[in-house]
Amino acid sequence: MSRIVIFGECMVELVNRGADTLSKGYAGDTYNTAVYLKRCARDISVSYLTAIGADFLSDELLFKMGDEEINTDQVYRSEDRNLGLYMVRTDKHGERTFAYWRANSAATQTLNLMRGDLSNADVFYFSGISLAILDEVQRLKLFDLIDGFRAKGGKVVFDPNYRPRLWPGPEHAQLWTDKAYSHSDIAFPGGDDHLALYGHTDVDAIHQHVADLGVKEIIVKNGAVGVHIYEQDSHCIVPVERVETVVDTTAAGDAFNGGYLSARLSGKDVTDSASFGAKVAATVISYPGAIVEKDAFYKHIAALS
Ligand code: ADP
Numbered sequence: 001m002s003r004i005v006i007f008g009e010c011m012v013e014l015v016n017r018g019a020d021t022l023s024k025g026y027a028g029d030t031y032n033t034a035v036y037l038k039r040c041a042r043d044i045s046v047s048y049l050t051a052i053g054a055d056f057l058s059d060e061l062l063f064k065m066g067d068e069e070i071n072t073d074q075v076y077r078s079e080d081r082n083l084g085l086y087m088v089r090t091d092k093h094g095e096r097t098f099a100y101w102r103a104n105s106a107a108t109q110t111l112n113l114m115r116g117d118l119s120n121a122d123v124f125y126f127s128g129i130s131l132a133i134l135d136e137v138q139r140l141k142l143f144d145l146i147d148g149f150r151a152k153g154g155k156v157v158f159d160p161n162y163r164p165r166l167w168p169g170p171e172h173a174q175l176w177t178d179k180a181y182s183h184s185d186i187a188f189p190g191g192d193d194h195l196a197l198y199g200h201t202d203v204d205a206i207h208q209h210v211a212d213l214g215v216k217e218i219i220v221k222n223g224a225v226g227v228h229i230y231e232q233d234s235h236c237i238v239p240v241e242r243v244e245t246v247v248d249t250t251a252a253g254d255a256f257n258g259g260y261l262s263a264r265l266s267g268k269d270v271t272d273s274a275s276f277g278a279k280v281a282a283t284v285i286s287y288p289g290a291i292v293e294k295d296a297f298y299k300h301i302a303a304l305s
Contacts, residue, residue, distance in 0.1 A: 002265040004123040005074060006034040007049040007142075008130040009107035011084040011100075012057050015289060022087070026061050027290035029129050029161050032251040035068050035291055036258030036280055039298075041266055047071040047121070051106040051113045053082040058106070076113035078106035088250070096250070102133070111138035111145075118149040123265065125157040125257075128193070131176050132166035139176060146183050158184040158215075159257055162193040173197060181213040186264075188219050188257050203228050207235075219274065221256055227274045238274040243282050251290035256281040279304045 008030025014022045031048060038046040048070050052058035054077060061083060065072050084102030091097070102108075111134060118124055124146065131139060146156055158180045167173040174197060181187055189210050194200040198209060203220050207230050210218050220228040224242040228235065259280030263273035283300040284292055292300075 001043055001045055002123060003045040003047070003121045004037070004125060004261070004265065005047045005049050005118055005121040006030050006037075006125040007110070008127055009050060009084055009102070009105065009133055010048070010052075010061060011086050011102060011105070012061075013290060014085065014087040016087070016089045025289055025291060026064050027251065028084075029127050029159070029251075029254050030125065032254035032290050033125065033159075033258040033261075034070050036255045036284070037262045038069055038258075039294070040259055040262035040276070040280060040301075042069070044262065044265055045071060047074045049074040049110065049114070051076040051078050051081075051108075051110040053078055053106045055082045057083050074114075076110060076115075078109050078113060081106040081109060083107075090248075096248075105133070108133045108135075109138075110134070111141045117145055118154060119152070121149070121154060123155045123157060123261075124149055125159075125261070126180070127158065128160040128162050128173070128177055128180070129166065131180060132163060132173070143179065143183060150183065155185045156183055157186040157188075157257075157261065159188040159253070160190065160193045160197070161253075162190075162197045164196065170197060178213060181210055181215055184215050186217040186219070187215045188221065188253070188260075190253060191220065191222055217270065219260065219270075221253060227256075227278065229270045229274055231270050236271060238271050238278070240278045241282065243285055246285045248288045249285050250288075252281045252285050254290070255284035 008028055010026050010028040010031035013025040013027040017023050034046050034048050052075055062072055084105030086098055086100045089097045160177050187210055189206050194206045200206045206220055207218055218230040224240050226240050227238045256277040260273045260277030263276040283297060
């Protein structure tokens with residue numbers, strides 16, 4: 001059985017359902033990936049590495065993880081901090097606006113609270129957001145951990161997920177993102193992220209940059225246009241079936257990553273894994289919110305297969 005540890009922050013998600021009505025969920029880029037990976041590959045052990053608070057929302061998140069069969073052995077508790085929170089408002093044209101309360105969340109202390117290492121895992125997954133929320137001392141600790149993990153044969157997967165407001169400036173973000181790539185075996189660089197972070201305007205430039213930093217398997221998503229995959233010296237494009245009625249693109253990329261990895265870690269090749277990742281993403285964008293209700297998710301995926 002493959003064992004993957006996914007590191008990041010899961011927040012309370014409040015979605016505006018009416019002028020005075022909010023609905024509550026739990027979401028965050030790496031958490032979304034963990035949920036969809038586990039739903040698609042029940043025999044892979046998925047642990048979520050994070051820190052939560054002592055508040056009741058943190059307790060509810062733990063129950064949610066239990067429902068999703070995500071291992072909580074790497075979830076640490078902060079005595080004095082709470083879960084982060086974000087709110088989404090969708091206007092009548094479907095445009096979404098986000099507001100965040102995450103600056104001092106429990107998850108920002110994960111490496112300070114963490115005990116042990118990654119020795120129980122075969123694969124470690126993190127994102128640019130996981131990195132951005134840590135202070136520099138904890139980031140260095142994380143890379144020490146990754147160095148030890150890779151030295152023992154562990155594989156590392158990274159999605160840059162660039163969020164400018166989490167970094168003091170772009171140079172800072174570039175430096176740490178490059179460091180993350182240089183410690184990764186598989187990466188999911190996004191076109192929008194690379195345009196904003198490095199000024200890359202095409203897939204070749206993205207591939208060149210990431211390959212030069214030593215990443216061997218590079219997956220570049222491009223909405224409904226298709227997925228470019230570079231594996232060692234080979235390059236292929238996997239077509240994506242366009243979803244005509246997109247309800248909400250939140251977590252499309254995270255869901256793709258979860259689907260891709262579920263197939264890849266189950267022994268599928270890169271093209272089959274990308275096709276499956278695209279099906280998972282197509283399902284998630286057909287429903288509102290980051291985490292689609294379980295029954296609807298399985299029914300939709302089955303209908304696409
Ligand atoms: P990100 O969310 O990381 O910016 P994309 O916008 O490229 O990434 O979307 C991620 C994945 O979601 C794509 O690779 C594709 O599989 C799927 N996707 C996004 N938009 C559509 C669409 N209109 N129709 C079908 N699939 C889509």
